[in-house]
Amino acid sequence: MQRQQAKLIESDHISNQTTNTGSSIDCRCVSLVFSSGTRAVDEVTLSVPAGKIMSLVGPSGCGKTTMLRMIAGLEKPTAGEIQITPSIDGAAGEIGFVFQQPSLLRWRTAIENVTLPLELMSSSATQSQNRSTAAQMLQQVGLADSVNLYPHQLSGGMRMRVSIARALVTQPKVLLLDEPFAALDDTLREQLGGLVLDLWTQRPLTIVMVTHNIAEAVMLSHRIAVMRNGKLAETIDNPMPWPRDDSNRSQAPFSDTYQLVRSVMRGDD
Amino acid sequence: MPGNWKNNVKWKNNLSGGLAVVTVALIAIGVWQAIVWYWGLPKALLPTPKQTFDSAVMNRESLLKGIYSTACAAVMGLAVAIALGSVISIALSQSKWLRIAIFPYIILLQTVPIVAVAPLLIIWSGYTFRSVVIVTVIVCLFPIVNSVAAGLTRIDQDMNDLFDLYKVSRAKRLQKLQIPSAINDLVIGSKTSSGLAVIGAIVAEFFVGNGTRYDGLGTLITGWQALSKTDALIAALFASAALGLAMFATVHFIGAVVLRRWTS
Known part of the structure; x- marks a missing residue:
């Protein structure tokens, strides 16, 4: 499967990849000015090819989370346009979102937290069908033995796995992650990054991830968009080959891309 | 192990x-x-613990009846306050304007001394058990509304975003997110009100008991005060405190059972 993905990267043509590889995302001259007058995002134009992973990186307050929230439809741009193709047409469940904190409902078990989006969407599926779908999802994130535990009985990493399972249970075409591993230690961060890649290889999915961590962005992404002061500083296509593992970190494409992203983030000429 | x-x-x-x-x-x-x-000290001023105990034993029938009547009024008042307070809180949580318009009156309910309100209520509602329950409801309402309304509106931003993402209706958001979030606050408000319920009932009984056959702890206290039965008054004081403690412990226990699965 990873070989197939690697081939996909080699033939990276935005217009040719549509329904079977997630959705493509096109943002054209997108701006958001808050009522206080703060210009959080300023004329950002970027695109994510269908079925690819893009990281949004940049210093704190650069507008990357606001950009992600606009893609999710949680904020409306004051100017510009965001197009997701094929159109999700306002349908619930087509976008999965993973927050910085796991944000689980404490009165629900792991599996009940994962069934929540299915219940909220009021589909025709029965409760047992929803549970079965959620159980499969929890199995995929490695929590088959913890389905009936409450959030307070789970570790930080396990809670984040539940949160990822919840975001993917509706089979979305787009997965948005807002610094999902920022509160975790390095080992967990790498494990969960690997999990996201595994899940991506198993389904047609386009991923946009906000992160502070340049190494994480380089390891996981096809494309890295660097933002500074609300503007898009540069979009960098990642030349690293697939599949990726820890051995890639010692190779030139990783270190070259890492240095490039870092210098753009700093604003070096 | x-x-x-x-x-x-x-x-x-x-x-x-x-x-x-x-x-x-x-x-x-x-x-x-x-x-x-x-x-x-003479017995009329401060009896010994033994004399107080003897008085409690001697007046056990009146005291038990008093505890029973006051407990009935306090439990019923607290139950009505929990139901009414929850409904008011849900209504307040649904509209910012309603909160702005109504909340000051709920605070007013708390700030007006109940001893000033009780006689009026008794004139309107009669020297009855119902009046005692109404006074108890008024005393218990504020902590519950204050606590539950806060719980219903103080929702984590991420959770609100999650529900927005799935385009959830207002009713479903209330059912799946706001009400379960506020259960803990309802327990906290109810615990505060459980002690107040006994105080409210006894205060109302001070007024209701005058010249009637009502037999709550408040009625006993006013009657024994008139007869300067200090030992019986102290026994009634302990009975009131025990009742308040029992109410608090019961609400605490029910709350712990309801919330036990959610907390470590």
Whole structure:
């Protein structure tokens, strides 16, 4: 499967990849000015090819989370346009979102937290069908033995796995992650990054991830968009080959891309 | 083994906590007895613990009846306040304008002294059990509305975003997110009100009991005060405190059972 993905990267043509590889995302001259007058995002134009992973990186307050929230439809741009193709047409469940904190409902078990989006969407599926779908999802994130535990009985990493399972249970075409591993230690961060890649290889999915961590962005992404002061500083296509593992970190494409992203983030000429 | 050890430690902690409470009570009784002896106080001013106990035994029928009546009014008042308070809180949570318009009056309900309101209510509603319950409801309402309304509106931003993402209706958001989030606040508000319920009922009984056959603790207290039966008054005081404690412990226990699966 990873070989197939690697081939996909080699033939990276935005217009040719549509329904079977997630959705493509096109943002054209997108701006958001808050009522206080703060210009959080300023004329950002970027695109994510269908079925690819893009990281949004940049210093704190650069507008990357606001950009992600606009893609999710949680904020409306004051100017510009965001197009997701094929159109999700306002349908619930087509976008999965993973927050910085796991944000689980404490009165629900792991599996009940994962069934929540299915219940909220009021589909025709029965409760047992929803549970079965959620159980499969929890199995995929490695929590088959913890389905009936409450959030307070789970570790930080396990809670984040539940949160990822919840975001993917509706089979979305787009997965948005807002610094999902920022509160975790390095080992967990790498494990969960690997999990996201595994899940991506198993389904047609386009991923946009906000992160502070340049190494994480380089390891996981096809494309890295660097933002500074609300503007898009540069979009960098990642030349690293697939599949990726820890051995890639010692190779030139990783270190070259890492240095490039870092210098753009700093604003070096 | 670790589980057993943990249970053992918990049991020992409970035992030493209980022993500490009993020790403080015994010291307090000792000090009380010493004060009476040292100053040679007459029974009408301050009876000894033994005289108070004897009076409680002698008046046990009246006291038990009083506890029963007051408990009925307090429990019913608290139950109505919980139901009414929850409904008001849900209504307030649905509209910012309603909160702005109504909340000051709910605060007013709390700030107006209940001893000033009780006589009026009794004139309107009669020297009845119903009046005692109404006064109790008024006393209990504010902590519940204050706590539950806050719980219903103080929702984590991420959770609100999640529900927005799935385009959830207002009713479903209330059912799946806001009400379960506020259960803990309802328990906290109810605990505060459980002690107030007994106070509210007794205050109302001070007024209702005048010249009627009502037999709550408040009625007993006004009657025994008129007869300067200090020993019986102190016995009634302990009965009131015990009732308040029992109400609090019951609400605490129910709350702990409801919330036990959610918290570590």
